[in-house]
Amino acid sequence: MSQPIAYEDAIDLLDADHKAVKQLFIDFNGLCEDGAPAADKQAVALKICQALAVHAQLEEEIFYPAVRQAIGDDALMDEAMLEHAQAKDLIAQIQEMDPQDETFDGTVQELGKDIDHHVLEEREQIFLKARLARLDLRGMVPAMVKRKEQLKKKAAAPAKVAA
Numbered sequence: 001m002s003q004p005i006a007y008e009d010a011i012d013l014l015d016a017d018h019k020a021v022k023q024l025f026i027d028f029n030g031l032c033e034d035g036a037p038a039a040d041k042q043a044v045a046l047k048i049c050q051a052l053a054v055h056a057q058l059e060e061e062i063f064y065p066a067v068r069q070a071i072g073d074d075a076l077m078d079e080a081m082l083e084h085a086q087a088k089d090l091i092a093q094i095q096e097m098d099p100q101d102e103t104f105d106g107t108v109q110e111l112g113k114d115i116d117h118h119v120l121e122e123r124e125q126i127f128l129k130a131r132l133a134r135l136d137l138r139g140m141v142p143a144m145v146k147r148k149e150q151l152k153k154k155a156a157a158p159a160k161v162a163a
């Protein structure tokens with residue numbers, strides 16, 4: 001078991017995810033530049049997909065609803081949810097894709113660009129408004145850490161056999 005990481009508040013926790021996934025995209029691009037084997041690229045791509053799926057669900061279940069209620073900007077939160085839905089479509093595509101497919105690298109890189117844009121929007125708008133709204137961002141951490149662990153375990157479980 002790894003040591004639990006102490007997060008300042010909910011935003012700190014979410015931004016740590018953003019940084020971790022950004023590093024994975026950088027790793028992926030490095031593999032592409034090096035002409036690495038498809039299996040190696042796929043391994044990183046699947047890690048990205050898993051990390052983003054857990055992160056998005058955590059935001060949607062705990063952080064976004066609290067922020068939506070506190071900031072009163074439904075348009076902003078609706079846009080973020082739409083971007084999550086678009087990312088999930090790409091994630092599902094990547095998870096099903098043959099890494100030998102000539103569009104594989106480009107699809108992962110497209111997801112990377114979309115996530116860059118989404119993260120920027122979270123940092124510059126959602127996180128900022130959440131801070132100004134004086135939400136109990138620190139108080140949200142234990143529930144988020146707990147839920148994240150559950151989601152990670154679920155995501156790591158072997159895919160269920162089709163009936």
Ligand SMILES: [Fe+2]
Nearest residue numbers: 056059118122
């Ligand atoms: Fe998000």
Ligand SMILES: [Fe+2]
Nearest residue numbers: 014059119122
């Ligand atoms: Fe996020």
